[in-house]
Amino acid sequence: AMATTPSTRALCEATCVVDRAIASWRARDGAIDDAQRRASRACETLVAPFVEARATGEDASRDASEAQRAVKALEKHHARLRALADARVKLAQATYDAVDDHITRLDKDLAAFERERGSAHRAGERTKFDLALAGEHGFEALTNAPSASPGSALASPGNPNEPRYCVCRSVSDGKMIGCDNDDCAIEWFHFACVGLNPNAEVKGKWICPPCRRKKR
Numbered sequence: 551a552m553a554t555t556p557s558t559r560a561l562c563e564a565t566c567v568v569d570r571a572i573a574s575w576r577a578r579d580g581a582i583d584d585a586q587r588r589a590s591r592a593c594e595t596l597v598a599p600f601v602e603a604r605a606t607g608e609d610a611s612r613d614a615s616e617a618q619r620a621v622k623a624l625e626k627h628h629a630r631l632r633a634l635a636d637a638r639v640k641l642a643q644a645t646y647d648a649v650d651d652h653i654t655r656l657d658k659d660l661a662a663f664e665r666e667r668g669s670a671h672r673a674g675e676r677t678k679f680d681l682a683l684a685g686e687h688g689f690e691a692l693t694n695a696p697s698a699s700p701g702s703a704l705a706s707p708g709n710p711n712e713p714r715y716c717v718c719r720s721v722s723d724g725k726m727i728g729c730d731n732d733d734c735a736i737e738w739f740h741f742a743c744v745g746l747n748p749n750a751e752v753k754g755k756w757i758c759p760p761c762r763r764k765k766r
Contacts (some may be wrong), residue, residue, distance in 0.1 A: 731761040
């Protein structure tokens with residue numbers, strides 16, 4: 551399982567808040583859109599008889615009070631449409647402000663997280679976050695990992711500040727395999743060191759040799 555730190559928890563929380571804010575905006579914006587369509591249809595329904603009567607030359611026979619009622623209803627629907635438009639603008643602004651606040655928080659948490667990672671690397675430790683991103687068993691090295699051919703980790707000591715992995719206690723060689731035992735003390739291994747082909751697909755759970763020996 552991936553290690554959880556206060557900053558990673560904060561990152562997850564901020565991301566969830568942003569997702570919820572956007573989902574809420576979409577739902578409420580959709581409701582406003584539906585209300586606007588209903589009000590527009592009501593206006594069309596009110597106007598349609600007068601348009602038809604005018605087209606057929608029957609508008610003079612229309613009762614004046616009926617026309618007055620239609621005008622008042624149209625004014626009411628127009629006010630409703632205007633209020634809905636204002637609500638949509640306010641909702642968009644509120645959502646923007648909420649997302650902006652949490653993105654600011656996210657930026658701060660990311661900076662804190664990077665500082666934690668930097669401290670761990672300077673101490674010669676590895677973080678599970680670095681290693682567990684790319685899959686259940688293996689991962690492609692991060693951009694700051696040295697690129698080399700299989701087995702080169704054994705030939706070169708690398709940067710003394712780089713985190714150390716595997717039974718050989720060397721730096722990453724660009725592709726690693728992770729032990730599926732949650733209690734594994736080493737966790738990540740060079741393919742060559744555990745006798746695996748780096749190009750072969752590992753199916754199912756893979757337990758490293760040290761953990762297999764412990765279980766015997």
